[in-house]
Amino acid sequence: MTTIQFRNKGFTESKEKYFQAINHWKKRINNILDNPNNYREWLDNTDGNGEVSLNGNPIYSLINKDNSRALRIMQNEPRSKKPYMSAWIENSNISENIDIPVLAIGLELSNITEVKSLGLIEMWFREGPGSRINHAIDLVNREYEKNYEKSESERKIELYHELNELKSLKDVNFSSRVNLSNKDLDRFKTLYRIKNHIELNCIAYSSFRNDVYVIQIYTAISTLSEFINGGYKFGRGHITARYRDNFTHAFITRHKDLYGAYLLYKQLSDNIEDLSEKLGRELNIVE
Amino acid sequence: MPRKEAKPVINSHRGRFQAQGTGCNDSEPWSQPKPLTLDLGNHLLTTLSNKIPKTEMMIRRAGFQMCSEEITAMSKNGGFTVVDKAYRRSFPNARRDRVDLEIHAGTAFILKK
Numbered sequence: 001m002t003t004i005q006f007r008n009k010g011f012t013e014s015k016e017k018y019f020q021a022i023n024h025w026k027k028r029i030n031n032i033l034d035n036p037n038n039y040r041e042w043l044d045n046t047d048g049n050g051e052v053s054l055n056g057n058p059i060y061s062l063i064n065k066d067n068s069r070a071l072r073i074m075q076n077e078p079r080s081k082k083p084y085m086s087a088w089i090e091n092s093n094i095s096e097n098i099d100i101p102v103l104a105i106g107l108e109l110s111n112i113t114e115v116k117s118l119g120l121i122e123m124w125f126r127e128g129p130g131s132r133i134n135h136a137i138d139l140v141n142r143e144y145e146k147n148y149e150k151s152e153s154e155r156k157i158e159l160y161h162e163l164n165e166l167k168s169l170k171d172v173n174f175s176s177r178v179n180l181s182n183k184d185l186d187r188f189k190t191l192y193r194i195k196n197h198i199e200l201n202c203i204a205y206s207s208f209r210n211d212v213y214v215i216q217i218y219t220a221i222s223t224l225s226e227f228i229n230g231g232y233k234f235g236r237g238h239i240t241a242r243y244r245d246n247f248t249h250a251f252i253t254r255h256k257d258l259y260g261a262y263l264l265y266k267q268l269s270d271n272i273e274d275l276s277e278k279l280g281r282e283l284n285i286v287e
Numbered sequence: 288m289p290r291k292e293a294k295p296v297i298n299s300h301r302g303r304f305q306a307q308g309t310g311c312n313d314s315e316p317w318s319q320p321k322p323l324t325l326d327l328g329n330h331l332l333t334t335l336s337n338k339i340p341k342t343e344m345m346i347r348r349a350g351f352q353m354c355s356e357e358i359t360a361m362s363k364n365g366g367f368t369v370v371d372k373a374y375r376r377s378f379p380n381a382r383r384d385r386v387d388l389e390i391h392a393g394t395a396f397i398l399k400k
Binding site (some may be wrong): 043044075096102 | 308361364365372375377383387
């Protein structure tokens with residue numbers, strides 16, 4: 001098994017490292033091009049003042065002399081345990097009414113994603129658009145889909161943890177029994193059993209407008225103490241009738257709206273794939 | 288007196304916002320004779336965010352936010368002018384489900400005088 005080695009770690013920290021990263025791409029790509037003189041960089045990566053933006057967006061770009069196809073590489077600092085990579089073909093406007101096809105690659109750079117991206121780039125500039133490159137892109141995307149979505153989910157969850165509301169609500173003590181229908185209860189238990197708080201964060205993310213309610217769900221569950229006669233009894237302290245109503249309402253609403261959660265389950269872990277399929281069937285969600 | 292012919296209007300300031308990815312492919316372009324103002328840029332971005340399905344918007348929420356921050360930063364530098372290289376960025380960086388900003392020609396995101 002090949003060990004994953006991240007490359008150009010910390011490239012956004014200083015200009016020096018950033019230019020090293022650009023040169024890294026330049027060298028690698030020049031090695032696979034038939035005639036590097038037939039290509040030029042075509043995308044600007046400066047801010048309005050002419051200073052280079054150290055964000056890898058893009059880290060490197062190329063266009064061939066006849067302007068028939070181009071390349072755009074976006075690189076992120078490694079944040080995942082496994083690097084992700086995705087690729088697609090897009091159109092970019094180079095002059096009025098002229099769009100050219102561009103191979104776009106987004107990645108966290110490792111020894112493995114580097115080799116895969118260079119393979120795509122070589123094929124792109126040699127053969128151009130067509131079924132072969134589409135197939136190669138599909139293969140890469142399928143392989144990295146899970147890493148990509150998992151890393152997205154992790155990032156979203158991190159964002160939730162950063163919310164001030166969440167931090168302050170964590171200090172709230174809940175003490176109440178929330179009565180739920182058996183069906184909701186079963187779903188709730190399933191969710192809770194699989195990934196503990198993570199599902200609840202996912203539900204939180206699936207809710208677009210009622211963040212606070214959902215955060216209450218998270219908080220309430222994290223202080224879960226015992227389960228009595230079809231209801232949950234939460235920790236010590238007090239809860240107002242309004243909180244209780246809000247909580248129950250939010251909980252039921254969220255369970256009626258499991259689609260978002262379902263989509264996110266799929267992204268979270270390989271282990272819960274079976275369950276998401278089951279939930280999908282239950283909710284009549286056809287992929 | 289010979290009639291004066293109207294000067295042709297040259298839309299030398301062009302670009303587009305795009306919501307791209309697996310689930311949508313929508314855009315809000317601009318093409319006009321004067322540089323695009325930040326206000327109008329923000330308006331186009333909001334229009335785009337309202338145009339796409341809610342689930343797609345949810346996925347790109349951070350992207351819209353980042354794009355809005357980027358154009359605001361550009362406006363503080365007096366806007367962005369395309370000189371010899373094109374401008375294209377994705378928000379979030381390197382993600383397939385994203386918001387793209389392209390400035391094809393001219394200047395964009397100046398502050399209203």
